[in-house]
Amino acid sequence: MMIKSLLRISTVKVLILLAGLMLMFAIACGGDDDSAGDSAAAPAAEKKAEPTVVPKKSVHEEAEKKDDSAASGAAATATVAAAKKDEPTATAAPVASSKYGGTLNWGTAPNNNHVFFQQYTPGAGAAWAMNIGDPLMAYGKGSEWLEAKSMAESFEVSPDGQTITFKLKKGVKLHDGTDYNAPLHKWNLDWVLNPDNAAVTRPQISAIDKVTAIDDYTLEVHTDRVYTPLLNALGMMGGMPFSREEYESKGEDHLKTYGSSSNGPFMIEEWIQGEKTVFAANPNYHQKDTYPYLDEIVWVEIADEQVRGAALETGQVDVADINSKSTDVIAALRNADDIFEAKGMAGVRLSHHNAARAPFDDIRVRQAAQMAIDRHAWNDILQGGEGHVYMGSVLPPTSAFAYKVDEYMYEYDPEAAKALLEEYAAEKGLTLPLTHMDAFKCTDEQLEIGCTDLEKREITVTVGKGAANAARAEFEAAAFNAVGFEVTMDIAAGKEGPRTFVTKESSFSLRGFGVRPHPAGSMDSYMGYGGYWNNGSYGTSDAQMELHETLKLAGQAFDYQEQVRLYKKCQQIYLEHALGGVKLANAPSYKFWTTDLRYDGYPDFTEVFFPSDTSLKMYGMYLER
Template sequence: MKKQERKPMSLLKMTRRSLMAAGTALALTLAAVPGAQAQTPPGVLIVGQIAEPKALDPAAVTAVNDFRILMNVYDGLVRYKDGTLEVEPALAESWEISEDGTEYTFKLREGVKFHDGSDFNAEAVKFNFERMLNEDHPYHDTGPFPLAFFFSAVENVEAIDDLTVKFTLGSPYAPFLSNLAYPTGLIVSPAAVEQYGADFGRNPSGTGPFKFAEWRSNEAVVVEANPDYWDGAPELQAVVFRPITDANTRTAEMLAGGIDLMVEVPPVALSEFQSDAFQVFEQAGPHVWFLILNAKEGPFADKTVRQAANYAINKEALVNEVLEGTADVAAGPTPPAFAWAYNPDLEPYPYDPEKAKAMLADAGAEGAELTFYVTEGGSGMLDPIAMGTAIQADLEAVGFDVKIETYEWNTFLGEVNPGLEGKADMAEMAWMTNDPDTLPFLALRTDAWPDKGGFNSGYYSNPEVDALLEEARVATDQDKRAALYKEMQTIVQDDAPWVFVANWKQNAVTSDRVENFTLQPSFFLLLDDVVKN
């Protein structure tokens, strides 16, 4: 855990007005002196985000872009240990789990207050989860809460006393603690929700290292240091999150000194930051980029043809040439970032076009026509048009006849998520998850077919995989869970319901004035230890 002592806080307190003035000065500098290195204020970190946040209510959003702000404003009962996806105490000092795995009792930290001055206690925790889960809760209408299903196993939340809260689950649910560490489990101020109602997402209040200051639409979200943070006051005076949606513009701003930290650097731009003026960071995370194959109808209903597609695609060339080395070749459905659950014995399908041709001949699928859905870009996608074009060429080289249909991201999801039946044979997809249960449970089980409410858009079905996943999510022993997931991975890799393409290594660039920054495997930004000179 992080050290508990308070960190020294700079005497200089930057006001909202001075932050706005700093932003104006930066803009004038960049406009007046093209290519000049601007000087952002010391103690204030300017972050180039990929988009405007949807809201600052952690229960109401799903995008990593939003989570990168929220993780600095709020805390959960637990959090991910630095550099890992393992949970450790946060607002809860400790917890006990009943023998049957259905009761979690948390002892809470004493003396913690929300940024609005109200008390953090067991009743606040109860309010948070009942707001999400109970339709008759008086503030349920401050949603919607799209990831509330993370806590669907919760039947009751009871405030035993001021500093003790008990969750009762309908059945054992192994990912429960991991889900509590995810942003959906962050704890908001009930008093602020009661004050602002549906506008709480524009007026957030948490217990985190930074307090919300202002949100200027399409310009910036500003947060200021919380000097009373229970885990020690942050080093920075403030953080300014600027939405810069165009990657080339973000790169230009970083090179010119208009921002101090840039996330999701385009692979082709990384070489521009190879100087002493910048620091480039890379970190593997729980990400997998894959191709959904329609296992219900068409050529890919045949397992041999699905395997042939995996042999046909030169994934090494994709990650090294198209993605400029910013990813590793994926071996199966579980990212290696889940070290305890990952099966290290799996080797990726090798690139073997001659074997692919022979397999297609054996299956009588030579010249098979394929409709391939490609997106222009979206959450966790890796240069999808360039990747799709390269994949099309590899598949055609072994005898497939591939037609690409390209869609804007939200339209693409509207085509893919309801299922590929009657529409397409394959589609690009990417997932970033917080637990090894999430992706296979939502996208590989028979009961996760689209007509049953899941994301198994290719209609893959294997009763053995179903049974392993059902058993793993109720197993309270992690070693047993790990063994079940590893067996699942072996079966799924052989069944090849997907083409397993890449595990992204997220990246970021900072200026040389930034110290103590690290990337987390969770893909979130944790900025309370960062220093800006």
């Protein structure tokens, strides 16, 4: 049981909250369904009439509140595949003396653009950040509270649910030798909450409106509303401390180049952009006589997928991340001796467009974009058929919050898509193809929360560099052009992420829906009004505002079943109003490693390859050599 006797919990509410956290399995950071239960209640009717939509009846039942997600919350197991050999067994576990020492080489794609974890945006950030920092409230593989890795040793929730008081561990040092305490963590949380600092996990903890250090080891957090997912959100990077002394004496650029001193089992020893990052063991780690097992971890950046796979086969690296698009490399590793495969599912891949900006502010245009893409062909061609085709749930099938429909509303139908665009164009006095997005002017209120005024510009397909990205762009551009759009290719021009999520200027930006341990960790920022990752977050349509209000209600629900229902309803609104972009398929996530690699919970690799976020927890791995 997660709640130990040492805890002093002041209300029944927090017990319910934590019980919910223990059941949560929401998968995968990545910028990439079977539901446990029936569909949630249908969204309220729009307050004003919308233009003609696809003449297809909704597949959802009105006021459906039945939910059997408790069953699906019982477990989430990623697929295991091991070719030409038996799976490792528990009896093969090494003796304790073999756990310690050595270097683990982890082959991955070029990813690190800097090494200051609070401002790090690529999805792999969660993997290496967990090596160097222990957050206020760490989470385990199923989003349960991981007390040993947490800086909080106990906590107490006020009767109104808006104040959480944490008792912190004593005697913890940061990597630079400075003390960890409540005043330091207050400063850290205030820093993350300051929008000027562009902390990537600010949206997940933005409900906090005041942080107080009561004494050296008592930290009080007050929220502007009841927000039950906060405890889980404090287990992400926003809840990890870094050295104030180092930040103020050396500056932000120094931390981006040399890393920030935190409190985790490893510390950044060296970073060479495009080549490697070296994580050295922290000799003063607070979990004494446990972690770290290894002397160091070397994150080796290998751009070519085939070269990376070959490096694993020849023993140059011990672990390799392999992109789901590299089907030939995956096949080769599956047929190799002494290589183990772990497979999970990441969030849904999608093509973002700004639903606050014409022509995408019209539901007919958004629906046409949905029906322009053959999602099954997309999955077969671009993911080797190994993804999970979108059926209404942005969460992977192992999540208790996954949402399923009996019949998808926007199946591939290019003729119906073109008819919708023709209807829209005729009403607006336009002719097909649609080539441009209109300018967008922010209100004063929107400017205060980060909105950017946008000029009229071409409709684009925007993607980063790489052959796989180019192939995806070509596939989707051809589909959109076939129904009445005329897109401009925008490949590897740079800053694709900021142009999509910060300024919201890119359209058909080929990204993924990152999913955090708790649904709020991604849904609030991907779907909510003003959300950092929501490409149409400044739209004020009835559908967008209903979605935003439903997210707020979900975040206030202490009853687990009600929370599940509301998060499913959010996905229903997202689906039916075609918000957020064209959803395609959940991406498979692959890790391959040598069979002499051991880890916590061996042979159950989900102890280190978390189903709750599909990041690999390298601090729990060691070598039997």
